[in-house]
Amino acid sequence: AAIKANELNQALRALLDIERSTGGGERDAARLTRAQLLMSHGRGAEATSLLADLEQHAQSSVVRSKARAALRQSALPADSDRSPAVGHDTKQP
Numbered sequence: 001a002a003i004k005a006n007e008l009n010q011a012l013r014a015l016l017d018i019e020r021s022t023g024g025g026e027r028d029a030a031r032l033t034r035a036q037l038l039m040s041h042g043r044g045a046e047a048t049s050l051l052a053d054l055e056q057h058a059q060s061s062v063v064r065s066k067a068r069a070a071l072r073q074s075a076l077p078a079d080s081d082r083s084p085a086v087g088h089d090t091k092q093p
Helices: 008-021 024-040 044-057 061-075
Strands: none
Touching: 008 024, 024 044, 024 061, 044 061
């Protein structure tokens, strides 16, 4: 609910509570969600640290894969999802 309401601190606290009270895949999923949330709020250093740990140590191969993908995505330049600029010699439709 806190994530939907865009209540960052409340969401982070709830995810930390899940991490502390559970183990295994549920804990890893909460950590991945927390890393994604941190990344989306400009806290890349914290997110990267969590993602790197998950990539190496998560019990679930799905979580490890998602952490790896998020790390690759975070390493891309901010405008890398855009098409390259069209040159002056390129004919437009």
